[in-house]
Every structure is written in C-alpha cells, then in structure tokens.
Amino acid sequence: MSKLPNTSASIFSVMSQLANEHKAINLSQGFPNFPVDGRLLEITNRLLIENIHQYTPMVGLPSLLEKITTLTYKNYQRIIDSASELLITTGATQGIFTTINTLIKSGDEVIILDPSYDSYEPSVLVAGGNPVRVSLNDDYSPNFNRIEEAISHKTKMIVVNNPHNPTGKIWSEEDYQNLETILDKHSQIVLLSDEVYEYISFKHQHISVNTRPKLREKAIIASSFGKSLHVTGWKVGYLIAPKHLMKEIKKVHQFLVFSVNSISQHVISEYLNVVDFDEISKMYAKKRTLFQDALRESKFEILPSEGTYFQVVNYGEISKKNDTEFAKELITKHGVAAIPISVFYEDATDKHMLRFCFAKTDETLLAAAEKLCAI
Ligand code: PMP
Ligand code: GLN
Numbered sequence: 001m002s003k004l005p006n007t008s009a010s011i012f013s014v015m016s017q018l019a020n021e022h023k024a025i026n027l028s029q030g031f032p033n034f035p036v037d038g039r040l041l042e043i044t045n046r047l048l049i050e051n052i053h054q055y056t057p058m059v060g061l062p063s064l065l066e067k068i069t070t071l072t073y074k075n076y077q078r079i080i081d082s083a084s085e086l087l088i089t090t091g092a093t094q095g096i097f098t099t100i101n102t103l104i105k106s107g108d109e110v111i112i113l114d115p116s117y118d119s120y121e122p123s124v125l126v127a128g129g130n131p132v133r134v135s136l137n138d139d140y141s142p143n144f145n146r147i148e149e150a151i152s153h154k155t156k157m158i159v160v161n162n163p164h165n166p167t168g169k170i171w172s173e174e175d176y177q178n179l180e181t182i183l184d185k186h187s188q189i190v191l192l193s194d195e196v197y198e199y200i201s202f203k204h205q206h207i208s209v210n211t212r213p214k215l216r217e218k219a220i221i222a223s224s225f226g227k228s229l230h231v232t233g234w235k236v237g238y239l240i241a242p243k244h245l246m247k248e249i250k251k252v253h254q255f256l257v258f259s260v261n262s263i264s265q266h267v268i269s270e271y272l273n274v275v276d277f278d279e280i281s282k283m284y285a286k287k288r289t290l291f292q293d294a295l296r297e298s299k300f301e302i303l304p305s306e307g308t309y310f311q312v313v314n315y316g317e318i319s320k321k322n323d324t325e326f327a328k329e330l331i332t333k334h335g336v337a338a339i340p341i342s343v344f345y346e347d348a349t350d351k352h353m354l355r356f357c358f359a360k361t362d363e364t365l366l367a368a369a370e371k372l373c374a375i
Pocket of ligand 1 (some may be wrong): 093165
C-alpha cells in the first residue's frame with residue numbers, strides 16, 4: 001500500500017534526535033537557536049487575548065495578504081493581485097507539496113537538481129509522478145546541458161532552489177537567462193522556485209523569480225516566514241503564482257489545510273510593519289564569518305557559502321569514512337551534529353561533505369568550532 005516504500009525518517013529528524021541523545025551541539029537541522037525578536041513576542045502577547053482564534057479566509061488573512069503584496073512590490077517591483085495570485089501556506093513544505101500534487105499527474109516527469117532539498121522527491125512520488133534527478137556541477141552551479149538532456153515530452157515541472165539548501169550557492173544572472181531560454185522552448189514546463197532563503201544572501205543579491213517577467217508567468221514561488229522571521233516552528237509561508245495555476249492550487253489547498261492557523265497570521269501581519277529584511281543578511285553574514293574564521297585552524301576545508309545559513313565543509317583530510325558514518329561519529333565522539341550531503345543526492349554521491357547550520361548564537365558557533373578544531 002505504501003506510496004513511499006523507500007522513504008524513512010528525514011535526515012533532519014534523525015540527526016537532531018541523535019544530537020539530543022548525545023547532548024551534542026546541534027548544527028544539523030536548519031533552525032535558529034537565538035531568541036526570537038522581542039517585538040514579535042510583544043505583538044504575540046498583546047494579540048493573544050484578542051478575538052483572533054477562528055478560521056481566517058481560506059487563502060489567508062486579508063491584512064497579511066496585503067502586507068505580502070506590498071513587500072513583493074518593495075523588494076521585487078512585482079505587482080501581484082492578492083486575491084488571485086497569493087496563498088498563505090503551512091510553511092513552504094506544504095506549499096511545495098500542494099503545488100506538486102496539484103500540477104503533477106501520474107507519469108509526469110519533474111526535474112530536480114541534486115543535491116536537492118529532501119521534500120521535493122517524495123512530493124512528486126505521492127503525486128504519481130517520476131522525479132528526474134539531474135546533478136549540479138562540482139561547484140554546485142546548474143548544468144544546463146544536463147538539464148536540457150533530461151527534458152522529455154513528459155517533463156511538466158522543474159524545481160529550482162535559490163539560495164540553495166544544502167550548498168549555499170546562488171544562481172547568477174546568466175543562470176537565469178539560460179533557464180529562460182530552455183523554458184521558452186518547452187512551454188509545457190512550469191517552474192517551482194523554492195526561495196525560502198530569499199533574504200539571506202552574501203556574495204551578491206539573490207535574484208528572485210519575482211523579478212523575471214519571462215519566468216514568473218509560469219512559476220510558482222515558495223517563501224517561508226519560518227526562515228525569514230526566525231520562527232521555523234510557526235510553519236507559515238506563502239506561494240505566489242499566476243492566476244491560472246493558483247486557481248488549481250487553491251482547490252487542493254482547501255481540502256488539505258483549508259486555512260492556516262490564525263494566530264501566527266495575525267502576529268506576522270503586524271510584525272511586518274516593523275521588521276527590516278535588510279538586516280537579516282547582515283546578521284547572518286557576521287555569523288558566517290565568525291564560524292568560518294573559527295574553523296580556519298581546523299582540518300576541514302571550508303567551501304564558499306554565498307547565501308542561506310548553511311556552511312558546507314570537506315572533511316577528506318580527517319577521515320575516509322562515508323559522510324553519514326562520519327556525521328554520526330562527529331556526534332558521538334566529538335559532540336557536534338551536522339548533516340551529511342550525500343542524502344541530498346539520488347545516488348548518494350559522497351564527496352566527504354558535511355553541512356553545518358550557522359543560525360546559532362555566537363557562543364554556540366564558537367563552542368562547536370573549538371570541538372571541530374580539536375579533531
Ligand atoms: N525549502 C527549503 C530549501 C528548506 O530548507 C526548507 C526548510 N525550512 C523548506 C523548504 C521548508 O520550509 P518551511 O519550514 O517553511 O516548511
Ligand atoms: N529546512 C531545514 C533544514 O534544511 C529542516 C526542515 C525539516 O526538518 N524538515 O535543515
């Protein structure tokens with residue numbers, strides 16, 4: 001009966017649990033361990049006693065939809081119609097799952113770029129589609145020759161994640177132009193653009209599909225307030241898509257979720273009046289530099305992290321064990337938890353890479369780095 005016979009507990013659950021069991025410093029699963037903004041807590045406290053506890057409209061709280069419309073115009077100069085092109089979701093995960101399960105039918109192919117975030121493939125399998133996994137280049141940039149070769153008349157979707165989990169890579173202007181050229185030739189393909197780390201970029205500004213007129217007409221863009229506001233447990237995100245696609249997505253959403261929890265929508269709506277998204281990249285850039293500098297004396301090779309709150313390192317100088325075993329050893333023997341990168345590949349490509357999450361207090365990062373430097 002299983003639709004996912006080869007799927008087990010996600011690597012994030014496995015590593016976080018192991019980290020807890022061994023009291024290791026948890027740099028595995030991607031979530032902040034620093035305190036939530038006091039202003040967010042103040043708004044929450046104040047609103048909790050108000051009359052905000054019943055269903056919101058199915059597509060989302062009207063004031064939140066308006067705030068997102070304003071934000072999207074401010075950041076990306078895109079004018080969206082909140083009534084027909086926007087949907088609040090229970091985190092980006094549900095937005096992605098709902099999108100795929102709305103638009104993909106049995107036998108359709110979906111291109112996924114490896115290493116890829118773990119929720120895309122199961123979402124395609126549950127929809128009855130066939131995931132077609134295409135490896136990124138060695139420097140984790142997209143390989144458009146390979147992407148084009150993978151396209152068939154059955155290809156209905158390509159999933160792109162930018163800034164990229166797990167590698168921290170950010171696509172260039174040229175990458176987007178290449179994607180536009182390919183999708184121009186294949187009008188049956190829609191783009192699912194996972195941009196949950198849109199506000200965390202260091203090397204150059206993240207280019208959102210919201211700013212690409214050619215792409216956005218065929219794109220569903222997933223955002224996450226969990227990531228952008230440092231409240232991953234709140235599980236609130238949103239989708240932006242052209243009306244004809246959104247109309248279909250809403251049909252499924254109303255029976256999967258109906259409406260997202262009201263309290264967080266009310267609080268986020270008010271919090272968006274005061275939050276400064278420009279500060280987010282600056283804050284994480286400092287953490288990235290602190291962590292990288294603290295690891296300089298270690299035997300780990302530090303790869304570029306252009307965006308997200310992830311740092312990939314190569315441990316080839318330390319061990320020849322496969323990355324999952326080494327990650328477990330890192331927890332049990334050295335007290336630091338990371339995510340092995342091979343789990344993000346269809347064929348478990350193992351280049352001796354680990355992903356560390358640096359969305360942590362400076363003390364946590366320095367304590368972890370001290371342990372890592374001692375190896
Ligand atoms: N996409 C990527 C690339 C992620 O890293 C995550 C994890 N937060 C998600 C989607 C899911 O986001 P959410 O927590 O809002 O469901
Ligand atoms: N997105 C988070 C990460 O990459 C994990 C989310 C989850 O546990 N599903 O670590």
